[in-house]
Amino acid sequence: MPMPRPSASTTYEKSRTSTRHPLALTIILSTALLALSPAQAANLTDNRRSGYAFMGPPLRAMQDDDMTNPASLWQRDGETLWAEPIGEAGRSCADCHGDAASSMRGVAARYPAFDRTMNRPIDLEQRINHCRTAYQKAGPLAFESHDLLALSTHVARQSRGLPIAIENSKALHPFLAMGRSLFHERQGQLNLSCAQCHDDNAGRSLGGATIPQAHPTGYPLYRLEWQGVGSLQRRLRNCMSGMRAAPYAFGAEAFVDLELYLMWRANGMPMESPAVRP
Amino acid sequence: MAKPLIKVPPTAKKGEIIEIKTLIAHPMETGYRAGLNGATLPRDIIRRFVCSLDGEEIFSADFSPAIAANPFLSFFTRIEKSGSITFQWTGDNGFSVSETVEISVS
Amino acid sequence: MSSPISPPCAVERRRFLRQTAECAAGAAVTLLLAIRPARATPEEMRAAIRQTIGPAAPHDGRVLLDLPPLVENGNAVPLTVTVDSPMTGQDHVVAIHLFNEKNPQPYVASFHLGPRAGRAQVSTRIKLADSQQVIAIAQMSDGSFWQGGAKVIVTIAACVEDVN
Numbered sequence: 001m002p003m004p005r006p007s008a009s010t011t012y013e014k015s016r017t018s019t020r021h022p023l024a025l026t027i028i029l030s031t032a033l034l035a036l037s038p039a040q041a042a043n044l045t046d047n048r049r050s051g052y053a054f055m056g057p058p059l060r061a062m063q064d065d066d067m068t069n070p071a072s073l074w075q076r077d078g079e080t081l082w083a084e085p086i087g088e089a090g091r092s093c094a095d096c097h098g099d100a101a102s103s104m105r106g107v108a109a110r111y112p113a114f115d116r117t118m119n120r121p122i123d124l125e126q127r128i129n130h131c132r133t134a135y136q137k138a139g140p141l142a143f144e145s146h147d148l149l150a151l152s153t154h155v156a157r158q159s160r161g162l163p164i165a166i167e168n169s170k171a172l173h174p175f176l177a178m179g180r181s182l183f184h185e186r187q188g189q190l191n192l193s194c195a196q197c198h199d200d201n202a203g204r205s206l207g208g209a210t211i212p213q214a215h216p217t218g219y220p221l222y223r224l225e226w227q228g229v230g231s232l233q234r235r236l237r238n239c240m241s242g243m244r245a246a247p248y249a250f251g252a253e254a255f256v257d258l259e260l261y262l263m264w265r266a267n268g269m270p271m272e273s274p275a276v277r278p
Numbered sequence: 279m280a281k282p283l284i285k286v287p288p289t290a291k292k293g294e295i296i297e298i299k300t301l302i303a304h305p306m307e308t309g310y311r312a313g314l315n316g317a318t319l320p321r322d323i324i325r326r327f328v329c330s331l332d333g334e335e336i337f338s339a340d341f342s343p344a345i346a347a348n349p350f351l352s353f354f355t356r357i358e359k360s361g362s363i364t365f366q367w368t369g370d371n372g373f374s375v376s377e378t379v380e381i382s383v384s
Numbered sequence: 385m386s387s388p389i390s391p392p393c394a395v396e397r398r399r400f401l402r403q404t405a406e407c408a409a410g411a412a413v414t415l416l417l418a419i420r421p422a423r424a425t426p427e428e429m430r431a432a433i434r435q436t437i438g439p440a441a442p443h444d445g446r447v448l449l450d451l452p453p454l455v456e457n458g459n460a461v462p463l464t465v466t467v468d469s470p471m472t473g474q475d476h477v478v479a480i481h482l483f484n485e486k487n488p489q490p491y492v493a494s495f496h497l498g499p500r501a502g503r504a505q506v507s508t509r510i511k512l513a514d515s516q517q518v519i520a521i522a523q524m525s526d527g528s529f530w531q532g533g534a535k536v537i538v539t540i541a542a543c544v545e546d547v548n
Contacts (some may be wrong), residue, residue: 285425290414302535306511308488310488326387335440335496336497336498336500337496337497337501337507338464338495338496339494339495339496339508340493340494341493341502342489342491342493343489344460344484344487344493344510344511344512345492345509345510346461346508346509347459347460349509350462350507350508350509351506351508352464352505352506352507353501353505353506354503354505355496355500357498365539370502
């Protein structure tokens, strides 16, 4: 059974149909693996907005111009690392992948993606580390290390403007379902779920910040709060601390499932990496 | 760490006023923040920036810890002749970075 | 930005507000930890100005300080200072100095220009610990000083990283 793909056009079609054939919509949604309540479907249909839309003009301008976007500094480093032969194999990313502008175009928009050897989805950072260990015979880079962020920023930059395109593959379904349930599960001392903030209260203000819809369109990104570039997992850890929940470890399977669900939920939205956020 | 990003138009007309933009990686640690163990992180900032054309200063800046991390600057200069524009950042802990960009004036 | 949180169910709503207020309070504590010393005061700002420009009293005008009225995070607030000056050999801006009221230190930066600048305009990004007034003072080639200011509201980020 195909998953409902929340791309703006298809779900818009569905919800328009719904005003005329409410029963048809119910059937479509309830037979889908990841059934969405109509309210959620409507939310995805009508109001999906990137965190960019919640920022004021100065921060948008900072993101839009490579000269003012501080993440450009990380991307530049990534470009340098891309061409450096390393490890026992003495090979560079470029030796195998050539020019990132063509070989990495659209790649970040498809991650997390199913990996046959791991038999589960892996995210972009893990994919890069896989190449380092398996092909370059160099050790993996630590999560959130400067070099890993630099490389992932460089790779993700090649998807800017392209639509997020998580594959509709059966192999991913159980992991998507897991990510979705983590998103809806109440956790932490505050007994809150991600969905309570990001689905039910998006656009409202919380301690001065506007709650965004949690679309991971811009990662890795420069967060003013961090005064540096960070991954999506770092951002999720911040939200978990806010919920007074113990954050998963970097690279934990639960994190990748959550990333996968968030990316799938944003399918069709344009990539902004590297973005700027407050 | 990354090379600074510098934006200078590669060519200009004699007497033209051009905009120069720079972006450099630096933590600009204020000296007022607490670190992981609660101890204050020592100050680590860029203190001075100088831009010169063929050795003659055209713009400079003195920074305090209140300049944001990864400092960005934009300023203007009237360009009269082709030459080398040199950018130099110096600061705490022996920080010193310098870059040169050529501009050709017609 | 300030619409109240109102989930459909009133009980839910109260609980949500209480919980999120705690979360926001946590964020505020984190922020306060990040700013250790007592903040500077407007008097300290005036003292810092005297120290930088001497006893001269700056005139109001000729200096335009462009700052967003509201920023989502004070760690990088973009600003542009533009001074009304012909920028000729006889009449130009020599320097622009920036000050603020409430950071730990009131002095922010100085920019040194000359007639060669052609245009007296500088942009940068600064840190602001709180909502406050920022002042730019231009020092002219005739020895006069001119000033312009702007007020900024700085909101704080929610659910930031735990310090440990």
